[in-house]
Amino acid sequence: MAAAVAAPLPISQALASQTYPPGPVRVVVPFPPGGPTDVVGRVIAQRLSEAFKRPFVVENKAGASGLIGADAVAKAAPDGLTLLANVSAQVINPYLYAKLPHDPMKDFLPVTSLASTPIQLVVSSSLPVKSVQDLVNHVKARPGQCSFASSSSGTPGHLAGELFRLASGIDALHAPYKGSAPALTDVMSGQVTFMFDSMPSSIGLVKGGKLRALGVTGTQRAASLPGVPTMVEAGYPDMTMTTWYGLWAPAKTPMEIAKQLQAEVSKALAYPDVKALLAEVSADGMGDTPEVFAAFCRSESERYARIIKTANIKLE
Template sequence: MTATSPSLRSLSRRRLPAFAAALGALACAAAATLHAPPAQAQAPAVTGAGAWPQRPVRLVVGYAAGGATDVIARLVAVKLGERLGQPVVVDNRAGANSNVGAELVAKSPPDGYTLYVFTIANTINASLYGKLGYDPQKDFEPIGLIAKIPNILVVNNNLPVKSVADYIRFAKESKDGITFASSGSGSSIHLSGEMFKMQTKLNMLHVPYKGSAPAVTDLLGGQVQSMFDNTPSALPHVQGGRLRAIAITSAQRSPLLPDVPTVAESGFPGFDVQSWFGLAAPASTPKPIVERLNTELVKVLNAPDVRQRFQELAATPEPGTPEQMRSFATAEIQRWREVVKASGAKAE
C-alpha cells in the first residue's frame, strides 16, 4: 500500500471543512426544492404567434343534426371559426336527452379545443335523472348564452279554442280535461305544459312522443288536442293555417307572430318559458381562452347577418358574460327542479 505524504495529508485536512460546508449547502438547496410549492402553469397566449387556437375546435351538440340546437350551433360555429382563424367543427353526439354529449365534453381536456352547446335540457336533467355522469354546474365553464327560442301553445283547428281563456274554459268543461303532446317526457316542451298546468290547476293529460315531428303529426290529425311546441317547428303549420296559435310562452310577443298574445298577458303575469342555448367548455379551461371565446361570441351575436338569421328562426340573440350565463343556469336548475317534482316527470 502506498503511503500518503505528510504534505497531502495536511492539504486534505485543510479542505475538509470547506468540502463539508459545500455538501451542507447542496443538501439545504435540495430540501428547499422538494418543499417548494409547484410553479403555476403559464396561461396560454390567445394573441400573437403560436397563440391558441392552433388547430380546429370541436363543438359538441347533444342532439341529432337538423334540430333547433344543431341549426343554431352550425350558424355560430361558422362565424366563430372565422373570428378565431381556425374551423369550429360541429360534432353531433345525440342520446339520453343530450346527456351523452354533455358527459363527453365534461370529461374532455380543458384546453379550449372541445366546446359544448349547453341548453335548457341540461338544467332540467339535473333533477329529471337520478344520476348523471357529469355535474351541470361543476363540470362546465360557462362562456356565454347564445339565444332563446319561445314555445307556442298550438291547438288542432277543429278544437273550439281561440284564446287562453277559451282553452281554460274548454278544459274545465270537458269531463276528460284536455290533452297536450310533447317531444318526450322531461323535454322543455313537456315542462312548458306542466308549468302552465301548475298555474291554471287544469286537468291536462300529457301525451309524450319520441320527438316533436310525430307529436305534431298526431296534433294535425286530431289524436291529441294541443301542444307547447318550439316556435321553429310549429311556425310553418301556423302560417299555413294547419294549426291555431293560442299564445306564445316568452315575455314579449314574437315579431313573426305579432298578433299572437303571450301567456303572461293572457292572465298569467311572469310566465316566461323559452328554450335556450349557451356555449360552455370543460371546467378548468384557462381563463384567457374563456375570455377570448366570450369576446368573439358576443361579436358574432351582434353581427347584423346573424341577428337576421336568428330572427328567421324565431330566436333572440343573448350576448352576455360568462358570469351572467352561470347565474342564469343556476336559477334554471332550481326552477325546473320544482316543476319536475310537481309533475312527477321521469326520464324515459
C-alpha cells in the first residue's frame, strides 16, 4: 500500500508561500499613534499577520505632514516587506508642495483602499455653540482670536477647514499638528476653536461628551451620529468630502505581491468583527483591487487639486 501523504495546500496558500518573501513586514504609518490612520492601519496589520502567518509590524514614523514616513517607504526595497498605510493626503501632497523628496503618484504601487469615513466638525463641549451657524457667529464676533486645528497640513481635514473658512467668511488661523490626538487635546481644552477631523479618532470623544459635533461632511448623516446634520444641511453645499485610507508599496513591487495583499485585506474587511469596529467610527470598508485603487487615486488627486486651487492653499 502506498504511504499516506499530506494533503496539498490550497492553491492560494501555496502561491503565497512561493511568491511572498520571508520575514516580518513593516507597515509604516506616517502619523503618531492614536490617530485615525494608525487605528485603521493597526486593524488591517493584525489581520494580515494572521493571514500570512508572520508579523505585520506597525511603525509610526511621523513628521512633515506625513512625508517622512512616506519617503521611507518610497525608498525601501520593492519586496513586499515595507508597506505604507496612509490617509488620502498621499495624493494631495503633489499640489501643496513645490518640492517633495519623492513623487507620491509615481514612486508607489497602489495596493488597495482600506476604508472611507466622513469628516466631522467638532468643538469643545464647553464652547457655547450648538450649531454650525452658532460657530460662525462666535468666530465672527472675535476677529483674529480664533483658530482651527488639523492633524497635519494638507490633510482632508485641513482642506475642509480652509473651505469652511472661505465659505463662511470667518477669520480663523490654521493650526497644524503632528497627528489628530494632540490636535483634539487642544480643541477639548479650548486652546483651538474648532477642527474638522476624521471620525475614527474623535467620535469616541464626542460620544463621551468631551467634544461636540456640529456637522459631518458626508453626503448623508452618519449612522453613528444621526442627530448631527451634514454640512450641506447646515448651508454649505460644496462641503462634501471624506477621509479615506489606503495601502501602498514601493514602486516596482511585484504586482502578484500587491494582489495577495489586496485579497487578504478584502477578506479582512468582510469579517463581522472588523465591519463592526469600522462601523463604530462611521467607516466603510473598501478593499479595491490594485488597478481600481490606482484609478481612484488619480481621480481623487485631480479633485483635490481643484479644491486646493479654489482655496489658494500653498505650503512650504
